[in-house]
Amino acid sequence: MGQYAIKMPDIGEGIAEVELVEWRVKEGDTVKEDQVLADVMTDKATVEIPSPVAGKVMSLGAQPGTMMAVGAELIRLEVEGAGNVKGDAPAAKKQAAAVPPDMKDNVTHENTSVPARDTSPPPKMQPPRATPAPMRAPGEKPIASPAVRNRAWELGIELQFVHGSGPAGRITHEDLDVYLASRGQPGAVGASTMLRERHGEEAIPVIGLRRKIAQKMQDAKRRIPHFSYVEEIDVTELEALRAKLNEKHGAKRGKLTLLPFIARAVVLAVEEFPQMNARFDDDAGVVTRHHAVHLGIATQTDNGLIVPVLRHAEAQDVWACAREISRLAEAARSGKAAREELSGSTITITSLGALGGIVTTPVINHPEVAIIGVNRIVERPVFDAHRNVVARQLMNLSSSFDHRVVDGMDAARFVQAIRGYLEAPALLFVEGGS
Structure with missing residues (x-):
């Protein structure tokens, strides 16, 4: 078995570099000759890059959003025969994917092919699993003791939305605990649990066509x-x-x-x-x-x-x-x-x-x-x-x-x-x- 390095081809029109927009394959995939490996974008259009040979994907050359020069290694395959890489090793050492400097903060473990292992000891207690809201008919009154109803009122929980695990669907204190764990912390007394603060954020890399649009709009407004x-x-x-x-x-x-x-x-x-x-x-x-x-x-x-x-x-x-x-x-x-x-x-x-x-x-x-x-x-x-x-x-x-x-x-x-x-x-x- 040998290694075959596929380099970024010359797309023509004097283009020196392109943006890698999307991978069509991942490490470990078997690809056929002429199968599309990736989509890249020039200043004018998106271009599909096919594989000239059949083989198995060993490593990918970059992350989506990376600007790649013509001639840079795009992908490496394991192929039958000698391949085109001299001094082949039994297995290719995985290369770290190149990440544009302005996108490093946006790359998470979700973008990598092998997620990081969690070596911390397991917690002593697993949090209760979220329970789906009960399907009660309109006007149907939840079954609960006066103590459970009083506690639910103090916590701002509407019993209509709490699953009851007791006999005949009776709601218990444990059901309130499960609901709190799955739906978030209680608000002010009497407040609806549908009104909750939301936290967190999502980083969306501006790549591919969206990046080209952003650059073109910025250039147009700046110059005109x-x-x-x-x-x-x-x-x-x-x-x-x-x-x-x-x-x-x-x-x-x-x-x-x-x-x-x-x-x-x-x-x-x-x-x-x-x-x-x-x-x-x-x-x-x-x-x-x-x-x-x-x-x-x-x-x-x-x-x-x-x-x-x-x-x-x-x-x-x-x-x-x-x-x-x-x-x-x-x-x-x-x-x-x-x-x-x-x-x-x-x-x-x-x-x-x-x-x-x-x-x-x-x-x-x-x-x-x-x-x-x-x-x-x-x-x-x-x-x-x-x-x-x-x-x-x-x-x-x-x-x-x-x-x-x-x-x-x-x-x-x-x-x-x-x-x-x-x-x-x-x-x-x-x-x-x-």
Whole structure:
């Protein structure tokens, strides 16, 4: 038997180091050739690292959250034959896992493969085991002696929640002791035991995608002087049109959400305000205005916020936009989005859907200069042109801009242009928008 050291491969794009996000195997596991060993993260995407050989896991090279250089030893396997490590020992000496300096305080014995042994002598008395609360019918009176009831009242215990171990479920003093040991110390006299102080804390390492999101948000807020502009939009006519289009074409072309219409409105508005469809290289002091509209679509996933890119939105109608947005969102949520689908956006739309709130202050997707935030639709009474009160569907757009290169007046006019298209939705289907 020999040892086979698998090193961190060169993923390409000039990447010198990656973050180890998750192990797919543990020490002692038997792995097959091409089986995924670990997930690592670059600046752009999560990458699976497969095993080039079959073998048994001897040691892992690092803890999740560690930044590993290309060429560093990722994992060591015991394999048939000589392996690729010279001077193999009968068994590999277990190496201590590398831990990032800023995470040492967060690593506990739960993170290690072999828990620490407890060599202290056993206690003389084991604490009573927690007893589940009794299942009493509503209104059923617990059985207990006057002395037990008096003591329970003094301790602030509700007998309804105490298990009785005596005949016919009678609650004894011992049952009160078990309840106290399992539910915590009593509070003030007469206080409900449901109101108890909670203690302890949990350290959650910020690693993987969450670390990348944190770094990107921090960098964006640190480098970009944001300002936000909020405008209320009447989407009553747009919602009526959307419903008619879905009724007539939904079965063949697919259902339309509000997002494709907003995407189309943004595409038309940036034709009038090209300074919004731009990226600012603040190191070089250059603003690049793009003719193509590559829309970032901020998408919430189980792992955090990801921004896949709808490329050349200017060349797609609302149904094509809807299909591509749906495909990108699914790819992002399943972790299958390609690297090129997660970079290169020129302006971003972000929406929390039904949870969109009244007003938000979205963070710009650096190095872009504008982001359009979509809030939820609410129905409110509004005065019409004849001073009659009518019900209208209203929605706020909360947008943020880079004040270094976008003036407040231009930002306001840009959002007003978007508003014009959404409040007169027929313009979305006219060549040139007007």
